[in-house]
Amino acid sequence: MKKTLTLIVGGLLAASLGVAQAADHAAAKAEAWTPGALQKALAGMPKGDATRGKTLNTQLMCASCHGDVGLAPTHNWPHTAGQRAEYTYKMLLDYKSGLRNDGERARLMNTVAAIMSEQDMADVAAYYAAQPLPAPLPQSLPADVYAKTDALVRQGDPTRLITPCAACHGLHGQGGFNETPALAGQNPQAFIRTMQAYKDGSRHNDTNKGMAQFAERLTNEEIEHLAAYYASQVAPAK
Numbered sequence: 104m105k106k107t108l109t110l111i112v113g114g115l116l117a118a119s120l121g122v123a124q125a126a127d128h129a130a131a132k133a134e135a136w137t138p139g140a141l142q143k144a145l146a147g148m149p150k151g152d153a154t155r156g157k158t159l160n161t162q163l164m165c166a167s168c169h170g171d172v173g174l175a176p177t178h179n180w181p182h183t184a185g186q187r188a189e190y191t192y193k194m195l196l197d198y199k200s201g202l203r204n205d206g207e208r209a210r211l212m213n214t215v216a217a218i219m220s221e222q223d224m225a226d227v228a229a230y231y232a233a234q235p236l237p238a239p240l241p242q243s244l245p246a247d248v249y250a251k252t253d254a255l256v257r258q259g260d261p262t263r264l265i266t267p268c269a270a271c272h273g274l275h276g277q278g279g280f281n282e283t284p285a286l287a288g289q290n291p292q293a294f295i296r297t298m299q300a301y302k303d304g305s306r307h308n309d310t311n312k313g314m315a316q317f318a319e320r321l322t323n324e325e326i327e328h329l330a331a332y333y334a335s336q337v338a339p340a341k
């Protein structure tokens with residue numbers, strides 16, 4: 104099994120080198136979302152069939168990296184379990200168009216998403232959304248750091264024009280409206296990496312810098328604390 108997985112992942116890596124150029128090319132053309140265009144795309148999202156999504160998760164080998172139920176077996180890949188369907192759907196659209204192209208890991212996804220129809224995307228999104236969010240990791244921050252991070256999440260920082268994360272992502276990181284993702288239980292390594300990518304501008308698929316504008320104003324230390332904080336959160340049952 105392990106050997107098969109290595110072969111699959113190796114194959115995808117090799118394949119992704121081939122499409123890397125295509126993805127870069129697509130990225131040059133991939134148009135950034137306007138709020139109106141995104142609203143239209145989400146309103147037009149096909150009705151997802153979670154049962155078919157489960158089959159696709161295995162057939163398209165998503166499971167080899169994100170797990171059978173969206174719980175990634177390694178710390179290196181993001182969990183997708185319990186994620187909002189609109190977010191998963193938008194990410195797959197963005198990987199397919201090349202708008203999300205934040206490095207070699209995103210290229211794996213550019214390759215996979217290239218062969219998916221919008222119906223496939225909606226089905227997989229419905230399957231992940233039907234799963235519980237990842238179980239929380241034990242809270243690991245010292246009490247004073249936790250309190251400071253909690254204040255940043257719930258009150259933001261007016262001096263740096265940082266809106267409270269909770270205003271958009273929910274009080275417990277359960278996710279918000281439309282494509283605003285759940286963060287509770289997310290793999291801290293994936294969380295840190297993606298926040299750094301928003302911060303340095305390599306992840307730029309968010310509409311109107313809706314997320315990057317906050318990441319840019321956070322220190323690396325704050326990002327690490329936020330990752331540990333969210334990994335330990337328990338979102339209310341859906």
Ligand code: HEC
Nearest residue numbers: 112115163164165168180181191194208209211212215227
């Ligand atoms: C070879 C490993 C691999 C395979 C196979 C794979 N993924 Fe991914 N996936 C990743 C990695 C790595 C990332 C993070 C990429 C980045 O940083 O942009 C990711 C990101 C994602 C995201 C965005 C998660 C987030 O929190 O932003 C979604 C959604 C996703 N994958 C769905 C899928 C689906 C659906 C499939 C199957 C059709 C699939 N993946 C197959 C490795 C993989």
Ligand code: HEC
Nearest residue numbers: 266267268271282283284294297308309310313314317329
């Ligand atoms: C105004 C609303 C808003 C605020 C405030 C906000 N976010 Fe976000 N966040 C979003 C949206 C929308 C996305 C998805 C953007 C996209 O399309 O890539 C997102 C994406 C993310 C992601 C990527 C999740 C993944 O699985 O890849 C992380 C991590 C994140 N936000 C953390 C935070 C933190 C931490 C804060 C507070 C410092 C915060 N956000 C404040 C709206 C917001």
